[in-house]
Amino acid sequence: xxxxxxxxxxxxxxxxxxxxxxxxxxxxxxxxxxxxxxxxxxxxxxxxxxxxxxxxxxxxxxxxxxxxxxxxxxxxxxxxxxxxxxxxxxxxxxxxxxxxxxxxxxxxxxxxxxxxxxxxxxxxxxxxxxxxxxxxxxxxxxxxxxxxxxxxxxxxxxxxxxxxxxxxxxxxxxxxxxxxxxxxxxxxxxxxxxxxxxxxxxxxxxxxxxxxxxxxxxxxxxxxxxxxxxxxxxxxxxxxxxxxxxxxxxxxxxxxxxxxxxxxxxxxxxxxxxxxxxxxxxxxxxxxxxxxxxxxxxxxxxxxxxx
Amino acid sequence: xxxxxxxxxxxxxxxxxxxxxxxxxxxxxxxxxxxxxxxxxxxxxxxxxxxxxxxxxxxxxxxxxxxxxxxxxxxxxxxxxxxxxxxxxxxxxxxxxxxxxxxxxxxxxxxxxxxxxxxxxxxxxxxxxxxxxxxxxxxxxxxxxxxxxxxxxxxxxxxxxxxxxxxxxxxxxxxxxxxxxxxxxxxxxxxxxxxxxxxxxxxxxxxxxxxxxxxxxxxxxxxxxxxxxxxxxxxxxxxxxxxxxxxxxxxxx
Numbered sequence: 001x002x003x004x005x006x007x008x009x010x011x012x013x014x015x016x017x018x019x020x021x022x023x024x025x026x027x028x029x030x031x032x033x034x035x036x037x038x039x040x041x042x043x044x045x046x047x048x049x050x051x052x053x054x055x056x057x058x059x060x061x062x063x064x065x066x067x068x069x070x071x072x073x074x075x076x077x078x079x080x081x082x083x084x085x086x087x088x089x090x091x092x093x094x095x096x097x098x099x100x101x102x103x104x105x106x107x108x109x110x111x112x113x114x115x116x117x118x119x120x121x122x123x124x125x126x127x128x129x130x131x132x133x134x135x136x137x138x139x140x141x142x143x144x145x146x147x148x149x150x151x152x153x154x155x156x157x158x159x160x161x162x163x164x165x166x167x168x169x170x171x172x173x174x175x176x177x178x179x180x181x182x183x184x185x186x187x188x189x190x191x192x193x194x195x196x197x198x199x200x201x202x203x204x205x206x207x208x209x210x211x212x213x214x215x216x217x218x219x220x221x222x223x224x225x226x227x228x229x230x231x232x233x234x235x236x237x238x239x240x241x242x243x244x245x246x247x248x249x250x251x252x253x254x255x256x257x258x259x260x261x262x263x264x265x266x267x268x269x270x271x272x273x274x275x276x277x278x279x280x281x282x283x284x285x286x287x288x289x290x291x292x293x294x295x296x297x298x299x300x301x302x303x304x305x306x307x
Numbered sequence: 308x309x310x311x312x313x314x315x316x317x318x319x320x321x322x323x324x325x326x327x328x329x330x331x332x333x334x335x336x337x338x339x340x341x342x343x344x345x346x347x348x349x350x351x352x353x354x355x356x357x358x359x360x361x362x363x364x365x366x367x368x369x370x371x372x373x374x375x376x377x378x379x380x381x382x383x384x385x386x387x388x389x390x391x392x393x394x395x396x397x398x399x400x401x402x403x404x405x406x407x408x409x410x411x412x413x414x415x416x417x418x419x420x421x422x423x424x425x426x427x428x429x430x431x432x433x434x435x436x437x438x439x440x441x442x443x444x445x446x447x448x449x450x451x452x453x454x455x456x457x458x459x460x461x462x463x464x465x466x467x468x469x470x471x472x473x474x475x476x477x478x479x480x481x482x483x484x485x486x487x488x489x490x491x492x493x494x495x496x497x498x499x500x501x502x503x504x505x506x507x508x509x510x511x512x513x514x515x516x517x518x519x520x521x522x523x524x525x526x527x528x529x530x531x532x533x534x535x536x537x538x539x540x541x542x543x544x545x546x547x548x549x550x551x552x553x554x555x556x557x558x559x560x
Contacts, residue, residue: 014560052401055560074309074403082401088394092326097319104315105402147398 003027003063004079004155004186005051010060012046012210020046022210024060028155033177033187035201035218037194037300043210044190045085048157052082065154078106081148085159085190087140091133095124098132099146106151118149121176138169145176156180158189162196174200194297204296208304222296223265230272232259232279233288242282248275259286312404316412317419320386324420331382332424335374339428342370343435346492357494358525363436368519369491370432372453375425376486376511379454380478383417383461388468391557400559406552410462417458418451425450438522445530446521452537453514459544466557485511490519495527510540 005028012021020043028034038044049055051062053073062069064076090098099115119125122142127135132143141161148156158177162170170193177187177200191197197204198218205215214221237256248271251260259279263270279286324331347363354362390396399409432438440446468474489511495503506512507528517533520526526533551558 049560054397054400056555074405077401077403080401082397084394084397086394088397090393090395097322101315101319102398104318105312105398105404107309107311107403109311 002030004030004065005188006063007047007051008061008063010047010050010062011058012043012050012055013058020210021050024207024210024212026205026212026215028186028188029203031181031184031186032202033181033189033200034203034205035197036188036190036205036207037197038190038207039304042207044207045159046210047207048082048159048188048190052080052157053077078151079154081151081153081156083141083144083148083156083158083161085163087137087144089132089140089143092131094129094131095119095135095143095146096128098143099150102147103150108151114152115146115150118146121179122146123172138165141165142173145173149180153185155186155188158187160190160192162191162193170196194300198296206300206303213303218296221299222293227262227293227298228265228270229292230261230263230275231290231292232261232286233257234259235285235287238284242284244282245275245278248278259284309402309404309408312402313408313412313415316399316409317416320382320413320416321419323386324382324416331420332427335378335424336427336431339370339374340431340435342366343432347435357497358523360523360525361436364438365494365519365523366492367429367432367436367438368522369489369515371425371428371450372489372511372515372518373486373491374428375421375450375454376457376514377478377482378421378424379417379457380461380464380482382420383414383458384465384468384474384478385461386413386417387462387465388474391465392471396558406548409552410459410548414455414458414462417461418454421454421458422450425454440522441524442521446518449514449518449521449533449537452534452541453518456537456541456544459541459548463544463547463551466551469557485509490515490527494525510536513537 005026007024007026010021010024010026011019013019024043024047026047036044036047046055050057051064051069053069053076057070062076065079067076067079069076090101093101096115096119099119100110103111103115116125119128122145124139124142124146127139132140135143145158145161161177162173165173174196177189181187189196189200201218203215204218204221206213234257238252239256241250241252248261252258253260261272261275263272343363343366346366351362351366356362357365390399429438464474464477468476488506489509490506495506495512495516498506513528513533513536516527517530517537520530520533550556
């Protein structure tokens with residue numbers, strides 16, 4: 001897949017001297033859903049702001065659809081739809097007027113059919129004549145998405161799209177995002193909800209303190225960094241572990257009713273076979289076992305802590 | 308040229324005008340009418356003619372300019388300040404639109420509004436005093452030039468302001484005094500010589516003088532100087548706006 005966004009050696013230093021981005025290199029593939037994860041103040045919004053033209057870069061270069069965002073800003077920006085983190089809306093405008101305004105602003109001819117489709121897809125059609133000030137937070141968020149989609153962008157930036165949105169609505173939005181991807185739109189989302197990235201993304205980038213710490217296919221990332229946990233439910237409680245099992249670093253939980261063993265899926269040997277054999281030799285029997293994969297959240301917390 | 312974007316901004320701003328018709332149009336007309344009642348009828352009846360024109364008639368161009376100046380600044384400064392305040396400016400900055408086009412949309416709408424207002428006040432004045440315009444084309448030219456120049460000035464204030472207080476400060480502290488001292492209600496020939504010299508430092512004097520000339524062919528300074536000064540101010544505003552966008556001053560980090 002070719003890159004639709006290419007960020008090279010991008011740095012941003014604010015007037016205060018704060019370095020928000022440090023030599024960032026990043027390629028977004030055409031048609032993918034890319035999730036950018038990072039703690040607060042990591043530089044996610046700054047990166048998006050620069051790509052979209054809201055902030056100036058200090059150093060480096062960004063190409064969008066092969067067009068430089070500074071020298072060829074018209075072509076570059078017309079490909080992008082942006083949904084910012086904050087709910088910035090024209091409170092006294094109607095939904096229809098504000099979405100139509102966005103389309104005009106991006107130089108597209110009027111197309112009421114398209115606006116109608118966007119509003120219907122986002123379940124806003126029955127609110128089209130309502131003033132934005134009268135809408136709920138979730139609806140305002142969808143109005144922002146409708147504005148971003150009004151000019152039929154090839155790339156959609158969603159900066160914390162589901163912050164403050166209830167679970168049902170969040171799932172509805174995920175559906176919208178998936179449908180958009182199927183129609184060929186590249187989606188870049190930043191999120192605090194790890195489950196959102198886990199659920200949606202094809203690839204994941206982690207940014208911390210202005211640096212890209214990692215970019216990886218979600219599946220590979222989970223596999224590469226994922227740890228698994230084996231839980232054994234013992235037939236009879238034990239008060240302590242026999243000496244022969246000491247080197248497995250097992251945890252005895254539930255007052256001696258379960259044994260927990262963490263192992264690395266990256267390793268050639270997981271140690272499971274020998275553990276089970278040693279358990280039998282020690283006379284410890286179990287009536288059930290299960291394994292769980294560590295979530296993206298665990299991986300993320302690990303990465304940010306160590307970077 | 309992204310003409311659709313200019314149109315979108317222009318129509319969006321004009322829609323705001325129609326939505327707030329009472330504040331936008333009716334209130335300046337009411338306050339100007341009060342000026343005519345107080346200065347034109349009540350006080351004016353005790354003042355002899357000024358340079359061959361009755362006092363009520365004499366103050367018409369000055370009153371129109373007073374409204375056009377203040378409304379141009381108010382419209383344009385609010386027009387660009389409000390998206391900054393609400394945050395919707397993000398969309399303007401991320402759109403495929405040049406700085407020139409942004410200015411054209413906002414300043415065009417602000418100027419249109421104050422020109423319409425100026426013409427409404429002119430029509431209102433016609434109800435109070437007899438009017439004869441010697442040079443209607445020049446009158447319109449001065450009206451448009453002033454509306455555009457001061458809308459540009461308002462745009463600068465709107466970008467510079469980082470609070471509603473600042474948005475009000477320049478119009479209240481600078482523009483209103485300059486307009487009152489700019490010969491709206493008198494000819495600067497009526498001032499003592501020392502004050503006349505001071506008055507000539509006031510750019511508004513040139514605007515009002517030129518505008519009044521287009522009505523009655525009477526002027527405090529020559530018409531050429533009036534036009535020259537107005538265009539000079541226009542150029543200064545354009546240069547400042549060019550600098551604002553080039554540096555991203557108060558717009559971009």
